[in-house]
Amino acid sequence: MGHRARSRTRRNCPSLQEQLVHTTFLEELVFWTVKFEFPQKMVCLLLIMLPDTDYKEALTQAFVLHYSRISMMLERSTDPDTLSNRVVHVSVQLFSNESLAFRMAENLNLLHVMVISLKYMMGKILIQNTLHDADKNFHYVVDCGRQVMKEHCYWPLVSDLNNVLSHRPVAVKFMSDDNLLEMWFTFLAMFQGMNVNQREMTQHVEYEPNTYYAAFSAELEASAYPMWALVSHLIDSSSIDLTKRVLTSCLIALQDWLDAINFTHPHMNDSMQVSFHLPLHRYFSVFMCQAIKHQGLSLQEILPPRDVLTLIMMHPLRVQCFHWFPTFILTITITIISSHLISSHRDMERMSGVTWATISLTPLGISDEFMQPGQRMRD
Template sequence: MASLSAHVLMKKGKRGAAACVKAECAKTASPIHLNALLDKLLNPEKAIDEWETIDWFKWLMAGGSTPDEFANTVRRYDNATTCGLVWTANFIAYRCRTCGISPCISLCAKCFQQGNHDGHDFNMFRSQAGGVCDCGDTSVMKESGFCNQHGPQANVNKPSAPSDLMCVAEAMMPRLILRLIQHLREVSHSGAPDAYMFGIQDSDQFISMLHNFSEMGAAMRKVMTVALTDPQIYKDLTEIKPGDDSKYNLQSKKIYEDALKSLPNPEPPDEYKDCPSLQEQLVHRTFIEELVFWTVKYEFPQKLVCFLLNLLSDPDYKEALTRAFVLHYSRISVMLEKGKDPDTLSNRVVHVSVQLFSNEGLASRMADSLNLLHVMVISLKYMMSKILIQNTLHDAGKNFHFVADCSRPVMKEHSYWPLVSDLNNVLSHKSVAVKFMSDNNLLEMWFAFMSMFQGMNVNQRELKQHVEFEPHTYYAAFSAELEACAYPMWTLVAHLTNPSTVHLTQGVLIACLSAIQDWLDAINFTDANMSDSLQVSFHLPLHRYFSVFMCQAIKHQGLALRDVLPGPEMLHLMMMHPLRVQVSLL
């Protein structure tokens, strides 16, 4: 009966069928005839990118109008307050530091030129990782910098969409999202080389159709975001119901479950094993959560990334996407370590994360509810723990310290950069930085991570024979210390500007001093008299942290030198390695 219904509708032609479907959807939330037609058009055994099928979707969505007429009508009710234009690498964008609340603010050329930035501190730049226009977003920039099309006042007096305008879209959209999910599952099962790349190519027109829908404005984007974030919709469409003996549904579920097991999670410390974002078993409750999973699994394909970002103007969706991203964050570090093209993958990860973590309120909520800061530090530690080698400072036989191997691809190709960039982004928010510096366990983990760079890449002076080939590890070593250690340090220090935060500085100094003591014990350096005058490491991030935070406490927070210095014996030991660096430069 269902197939007959679909057959009868299709004989009416696309416009006629669409008019009938709209009349049905205007009366009921469970349109039998539309679902019968979608069962035929969305049959997962058909290729997802058939032009004729996609054209049917466009006409059905239009409800009796032409697709172009429908798109123009929907745009008239676009009450979005933010721009949200998504761009990829090499796009020319602007950054106004005068108007920016977040250092990551970006504006498209149109919004920048239509805003008032006369006399402001701004620059034009070529985007490296891609971005999204922030015009109209009060969480990342001041309203005075908005153009006349965006901001809280932009939708004043704009009419609401008629109640039946989006009724077909509301009925169709969950089924369209399900079809994309089914395709992504199928491709993962093929096992062919570069299957993921070809799988995205095979769905290019289908994803382009979803892009076109999202470009119709806020009214359509709301329909799409509800379909993506409603747990009941996901459950109804993906759960295997009793008596469901559909071979395809059972196989799709099995493929999905196998794929979940194939994306491992770094082993978290025992005290964080119950953290939702560090669970060994992933549990998805919405389409957006599963879609983020496939985005990670497929190494962030550009088309899929842009689709996710196109909908960010909806605040509920932005929260849901951020939660989904954080739930998969520790697994992203695994992908970065193993990725075939780490530079491209890094840029695409940051293309997403910078849009999510630049919002202070959102970043703070993720830190509270999903332990975002702990996830970031654990992910960084996991990545570096895979490339540790025994340190060779002083007597190698008595040195039990392990450091990052600067010759490994993770270091040479800066695979850690997206994680460090994200951490730096969230620490630029004072409320998040305060959480970081107030948590003793987090500080202990952070300095354990810093210790992996302490004393690395030892330089040994050769006196007997010419060194034919100089190692190229020095660049990787200096880059890593600058990006992974120094940048977060200066970001944290920027929040410690007066005596009201001196307790935070003292907490950092205590944790840092403890890490330095552990390091001295591990390298068996108990006597300040060095006998190995021919070796030196230029990498002492623990010493740098201690000295910088000590200077901040004295210069800006009212402490005296005697309040922050360790005892004479410890101070003597601490001084020797920095002095060795100075001597080596003479």
């Protein structure tokens, strides 16, 4: 059903068609602007008449029609930094208008175009994930050594998405569309477990890998920023249904990920590798926290079944126990045991039983030699 819905979206979306037929001179002008990577004089020409309301709407429509082509130019450019700045210089002036952005989302499927463009860009640089047993891991993640990641070629697309999600009507439309949420979490799953670090036990690591910067930057920009843009609109009980939709889609994505990496029980004897990147866990924890702290839901209403919760908790717990976890990554564990979520001592006792029952040094694979200082990580 989801695949048919996505196919129908592509058929009904002019921006995603293989052939784009221009009907106005302005559309032709935008095409050549994209083709020649946004020459400065062309950009100035396009923007000079923005005070005219009719022209601004026509330019925004032409820009959206060519949006998927813009994403292709970004990944192919020999100077992605300059191109990115010029693209955003145009888009920020078009998408900052709430009513205009909403009309583009309604009439030209702008949100679908943005998410599909991001998925397409990242889908071309996927490699097999190596967490746990690589022979049984069928999950694919982005290759952090590729230009798209190192040069932040995705940045203009994410910036535009954050811009439109800052408008409440657009964000509500995003969170109300199950098909769109499914595509978004499929995109985020490409970062889940990326850039696996392997502990080196036999030789000195002469040079630290530089992929860690690309990985952390991507998770922050492409995952965390849109997340906070969405959460900012979920401020009271009137938006509970939206929060539940997001949590449901996120939980499905988490379960699919656990299946893909063949993680079926919480007992891991694998202390030699770790990935810091768990964006699906981040979303699940933050939206759960928002639901309980600001929207009046109880913990029992939104917690997944205990067996699923145990599996979900293990990767964040694993990293925390190893003292490898960066401070800005929010985890499901923090959410569950946080005083913000637990309203009574009885709840604390009950959740402590669920949370800490899964923490065992032996299943986590912690050994004496693991805790020795001076050991370093490599990719």
